[in-house]
Amino acid sequence: MSTVAEVHGLRVEIAGRALVDGVSLQARAGRITAIVGPSGSGKTTTGLALLGEYPPGARIEGTVRTPGGAVGYVPQHPAAALNPARRVSALLGDISSRQGGTRAQRRERVHRALRLARLPDPPAVLRRFPHQLSGGQQQRVVLAQALLLGARVIVADEPTTGQDVLTKQGIVAELAAVAEQGIAVVLLSHDLDVVRQLADEVIVMREGRVVDHGTAESVLTGPVRPAPVAARAAVRRGTPRVETRGLTARHRTPRGAVEVLTGIGVAAAAGECLALVGRSGSGKTTLGRCLAGLHSAYDGTVLLDGTPLPRSLRSRSRTELAAVQYVFQDAKAAFDEHRPVLDQIARTAVRLRGAHADDARRTAVRTLEELGLPASLAERRPGALSGGELQRAALARALLAEPKVLVCDEITSGLDPLTRNTILAVLARLREQAELTLVFITHDVPAAAALADRIAVLEAGRVVEQGPAHRVLDEPEHAFTRTLLRAATQHGELRRTRAVPEPESG
Incomplete structure (x- = not known):
């Protein structure tokens, strides 16, 4: 198969630190090349080099050639690639318009790209702004952009980060289908299950260097799934530290308000962890944002220690701001790119x-x-x-406020297994020693099982099941919960085949 992108002897150095050093690879048409390694190993820097993008002030050595044509990029933090002031219809419509054709043909190209990216109900998605989409939905919109651009190489940077296991299966099928169309895929991932299913070749990086390469079978040995932290015994429930009563939230659209959460009632006591699980787009992030004052378009009440909290962040006192802290899934977007990270972390304690x-x-x-x-x-x-390093920095910044409630939105999804377990262990210790209340928004069912005292399962904006974690996991009552847990159990057993369905004709 023809080579459509090639990297040879790449070295990227910034401020005396080598982000990558002597990296070489070939991306071939119709093949999937996976680059794996811990956070900070140089995966993203290598992937961005294929687009000709480097950190400001970087010193570059080596060569990067992309004779095969355009390179599309699906970033780990998709919000950074989407204009927040434009609806999805405008973002995708502009790309399709440049390819010509009738209005109906342009619209069908957009709808087809959204379907290939596994986004249900394209008309509803097209009406929304990026901030009205979940992280998983944003990821798939960016993938649709790359497909519309006609890229011959797609660099997918942690494309399953922040995705529930059901959606992961769709992404696996989609990337396999992309390769079947003769497109080279460079997959940057911590998810070894996904790498095993997809990759024709695996490159292992550590501290900026390639330390191993070969087939998935030859390179990836040992357990696939990271070991969860030890589960704890259920705690006796006290008075709720944080609680919602009858919370119904809306997103504003050109056609009026759209209800995204309906009648939500959840609670967590001091020293307790409440895990919010469900598919991408089920409303988990919106619920977390309501708790933190980041989404004010709702009816109902959010209470802290029995006292209603103002809906808007701007209306909360300094004490209330410190009491409920939010750690974003997109850690990069949460930092000022012009100031040192350490200064921004320390400022939280000074300000709050x-x-x-x-x-x-x-x-x-x-x-x-x-x-x-x-x-x-x-x-x-x-x-x-790296993305994983920034995620740890974002958690540190929230902890410096000494919060009573910490809302964690998919904070382990972009981390390598060792770092993931470190973060979970820190959270477990804080919960017990500092009686910190955790609201843990996650698709990582093993992490929820290890950390949570209670689990609330969301689907289509409603809590379909909630209760003690052991009961929800061992004896699920709702059909969707059973489906979600069954998919989590089977996720590591899926295998990629070349017999994927052909894309729908445009």
Whole structure:
């Protein structure tokens, strides 16, 4: 098969630190090349090099050739690739318009790309702005953009990050179908299950260097799924620390308000973890944003220690802001790209708790080290850190507020197994020692099983089942919960075949 992209002897150095060093690879038409390795190993830097993009001020050596044509990129943090001021219809419509044809043909190309990206109900998606989509939906819109552009190479950076197991299966099928169309796929991933299913070739990176390469069978040995942290015994429930009563949330669209959450009633006590699980687009993130004051278009009540919280972040006092902290799935977008990460973390303690600047900085360094991130690295600007490193920094920043409630939105989804387990262990310790209340939004069922005291299952904006974690996991009552758990159990047993359905004709 023909080579459509080639990297030879690539070295990318910034501020004396080699992000990648001596990396070579070939991307071939119709083949899937996976690059795996821990956070900070250089996967994303290598993938972006195929697009000719490098960190500001980087020193570059080696060659990158893409004679096969355009390169599409599906980033780990999709919100950064979508214009927040434009609806999805405009974002995709502009691309389709440049390809000519009648209005009906342009519209059909857009709808076909959305269907190939496994986005149900294209008309509803097209009416929304990016911030009105879940992280998983944003990811698939970006994939649809790449398909519309006619790319001969697609770099997929953690495409299953933030996706539920049911949607992961669709993404696996879609990437296999993309390769069947003769497109080269470069897959950057921590998800070894997905790599095993998809990859024709696997390249293993560590500290910027290639340390192994070969087939998935020869390279990926040992257990596929990371071991979860040890499960804890159920705690006796006390008075709710955080609670919602009759919460019904809406998104505003040109055709009026669209209800995305209906009659939500959930609660978690001090020292308790409530896991919100469900498919992408089920309303989990919107619920978390309502708790934190980031989404104010709702009816009903959010209570902290029995007292109603103002709906809007702007209406909350400094004490209320510190009490409920939110860690975003898209950590990169949560940082100012022009200021050192460590300064931004320390400022949280100064601004919300009135801490002295020196004390705040020492606390920030200690917290980062507990999360496995050296302070020397955090002294850099966000662009010099990987997605996984920024995720740990975002968690540290929230913890410096000394919150009562911590809302974690898919914070383990972009992490390698070792870092994931470190984060889960830290959260478990904080919950027990500091009586921190966790609201854990996740698609990672093993993580929910290990960390959660209670689980609420959302589907289409409603809580279809909730209760003690052991009961929901061992004796699920709702059909959707059983489907979700069955898919999680079977996820590692799926295998990619070349006998995938042919894409629908346009």
